[in-house]
Amino acid sequence: MEFRNLGGMKISAISYGNWLTHGSQVEEDTAVLCVQRALEEGITTFDTADVYANTAAETVLGKALAGQRREGLEIFTKVYWPTGPGQHNDHGLSRKHIMESIDASLRRLGTDYVDLYQAHRYDYETPLEETMEAFADVVRSGKAHYIGVSEWRAEEIRAAHALARELHIPLVSNQPQYNMLWRVIEAEVVPTCAELGIQQIVWSPIGQGALTGKYRPGEQPPAGSRATDDKGGAGMISRWMADDILERVQRLVPVAEQAGLSMAQMAIAWTLQNPNVSSAIIGASRPDQVSENVKAAGVVLEAEVMEAIDLALGEVVEADPAKTQSPAKRDF
Template sequence: MDFRHLGRSGLVVSRLAYGNWLTRSSSRSEETETACVRAALDAGITTFDTADVYADTRAEESLGRALKGERREGLEILTKVFAPTGPGRNDMGLSRKHIRESIDGSLRRLGTDHVDLYQAHRFDPSTPLEETMEAFADLVHAGKAHYIGVSEWTADQIRRGHALARELRIPFVSNQPQYSALWRVPEAEVMPVCEELGMSQIVWSPLAQGVLTGKYLPGGQWPAGSRATDSNDGSSVLAGWLNDEVLGRVRRLGPVADGLGLTVAQLSLAWVLQHRNVATAVVGASRPEQITDNAEAADVRLDEETMAAIDAALAPVANRDPAATADSSPADPGWRLG
């Protein structure tokens, strides 16, 4: 497993991070979750990403139990705050109240006294940014979070947050956007600003929710047991990708991967990791062997000819529109996806 510094900070993360995004009614068992975490550790993955909202807080609990007994100093545990975690009016957003209460809940569920990176899951236009960043500063100074990051913020929001973090002298080191060879939205605006400010990307959905594994073929017959056939495990997230035009283009990656002795999934992950502003890519799994296979991509380096072949295969269906950065409104259900 390869490793990289997160932004200009001293924090080192594994090139692949294990993510345990679970839906509210996920069919994944506790036994499977533990097996996937063990496979990640065995593959050299030390970075683990979750969020308080995943599975209505159960994902943090599951991850905490799976990591119990591991040397805490050898792990990087990342979680997020913003989305609703209760029925009250103050149970969501980035107010001082919600941030301070949420971190304590996350630490309790994860079984630790600190997280290595605490991330704003979305931007909150209903709370003054100064209040949000001051609340994050309080957590850093209290030792509950070592570093601060964000997820799906626009370039302007990142620039404003970074300026305040600099005034408050707290480490604002990362953004977590959706990014893959099919979803290239951050490239035009977000990544250049982050590079300028010394921040890295921790990307989610680097395999486009499994589409870039090549297992979904044109024609609409999905593999049994896949996410596309499981309404409890995020099949709605896949809807935009599961059409013959996209899937036909993804099939063109097969010969490219075969020529390098890689799977399509490994090729797609290596493509993401090739971007110099990407510190780590978050991968999930429904089976531990998926983690083992995907981990091999962390050390792959693709030459210019291969990168050009991937771009040519997917260019007509890849989204590059910077305006497609996730809507930051709390009313938007999109926060559930990252």
């Protein structure tokens, strides 16, 4: 396993995340086996959120990591989206919600602290000063070592970084969607973060499975695949299911073969080529998927491979920075 810096902390270049799996798509026994395999493969960084499976994912991850040496792990979670009954204060980045949510997440994870506590989206209804002061209190109380954000725009990250400096707390990360097809962070977010010393922890490096090559234009998705599973992300992967995109993805097959990689491994390695990326988050519904995907760690794609990828995908790549967005209001 390769390890990279996130602030002053080292994290595994491949992280294990349980967004669409634990507590919903797979049974708990299988989820625990996937986490065990991740540990066996050298993954030490685990990402979750209170909203995943309406808190159940945190509980499953806590059980799966029980008994491990805590100092040898990096556990990340997030706050923003509604949890529990989803009443008026059960979401957002108010002081009330942050302070209550961190305690609930720690109970479910079975730990005294998380290594990274992340704002899952930007909250336009709460003053940023209130949010950052609450995060500062979380850090100073010892309940989190670092703070991060997820899917924030460049100007929002810059404003939060300035407040973090004033409050003397470490804002070290952004967690955006990033893959060969979805490059919206490259124009504005990445340059801003590089300037400020903030790194990316990217989710969906294989486009919810679209970049594995198993989905073919003009054909029905394979039985049991994510595109057929309403609990496992069918809604999210649907954006990549257009025939013009799938046809372009198929052009990547010989590129991966020539590089000696599976399509998934090449896709994950591609995200890790970006020097502003500290880690790529993988998910799994079976332990063997973990073992295959971790092989992307440490892989360096040659310049000609990177060029071939760009040529193959062409105009289906989405790079508009305006696509990075949070809900305008908490209407959920």
